[in-house]
Amino acid sequence: MSEPQGFRPAQPAAVPTPAAATAVEVRGVDKRFETRSGQVQALDAIDLTVAAGEFVSLIGPSGCGKSTLMRLIADLDDPSSGTLTVFGKSTRQARLDQEYGIAFQSAGLLPWRTVAANVALPLELHGVASGARANRVAELLDMVGLADFADRYPDQLSGGMQQRVAIARSLAEQPRLLLMDEPFGALDEMTREKMQSDLVRISAETGAAVVFVTHSIPEAVFLSDRVVVMSPRPGRIREIVPMRLGADAKRAARTDELREERAFFDMVTAVREALHGGAPVGTGPRGVETR
Structure with a gap:
């Protein structure tokens, strides 16, 4: 029996090629905007x-x-110079091939x-057929813990x-x-931490790469393998900080207990210092955000 139109079943793992092993490649990208007061350089080199x-x-x-x-990675805007590819494809082709999904601060x-x-x-x-569509929706709602809310409305x-x-x-x-x-930016702290834990689990289950602002x-x-400062x-990349959270803190295994471990606070301090150009800064209260 043929698969329903538009449905992409899970494929067996293939031997990765260099293009397949790279989700996002950004090289020498600049972005300039024209404004009434002149040109603004948003991104530089x-x-x-990823x-x-x-x-x-x-x-x-x-x-x-x-x-x-x-937005450049998502093909929602064009770079002024430089190149971007997603799984070895142009960003436009990756968008047409539905290689990525997008979530913003507003659920929309x-x-x-x-x-x-x-x-x-x-x-x-x-154009996915109704039967395959219903099965996929049920699978996704179960994954995000909302199977009992399928018939509810957003409000x-x-x-x-x-x-x-x-x-x-x-x-x-x-x-x-x-x-x-910033998909969790508008949430209260308790809900935000719950959503972070959910996202760790979901990203591990799906195997998708994630670029997270x-x-x-x-x-x-808490979420990352690497943090780009x-x-x-x-905007330039000042530093890329790998998350060294201990041998037992691989991303798929991270739990709320990690937030109270010394390695976690050491990494928070490392990222904070990178944001301040390498200068040592006070750590402040444990777990407090620095915006």
Whole structure:
């Protein structure tokens, strides 16, 4: 029996090629904007590689170009110079091939559609047959812990639940890359930490690479394999900090207990010092964000 139109079943693991082993490749990227007061240099000489399955966070002061870089990777804007590829393809081709899903700070759910219908929307738009669509939606809602809320509407959900729906929707077409622009920024601290733990689990289950924009140092440390620290505008990569959280703290195994371990606070301090240009800074209260 042939597969329903538009559905991409899970494929057996293949021997990775260099292109397949690299999710995102950014080389010599500049971005300039024309404004009434003149030209603004948003990004300057950005070089970055994100491996397949890797979780990379972008952090830096407001206006440093984090979201601009995300938009370039997502083919929502064009670089002024330099090149970007996603799984060895142009960003435009990667978008057409649905290689990535996107989640923003606002969940962006359609209020007149149920939770299940919101998650199903990308599948509908790409012609996936109703049976395969229903099966995929059920699988995704189970993954994000919302199987009992399929028939609810967005205004019947908390902020954290709405963001879980948005994440499920971004995973609908089994993308190999997730692009996430401060998706937890508007949530209270308790919900935010729960969502971080959920995202660690989901990214491990799906094997997708993640590029994640945040202003929160503890969030970046908890989630990431590497944290990319950017400078004030024009945005440059000041330092890339690998997360050394101990032999038993691989990303898939991270739990809330990690937040109270010495290695976690050491990494928070390392990222904070990178943000301050390498100068030692006071650590402040444990777990407090530095924005």
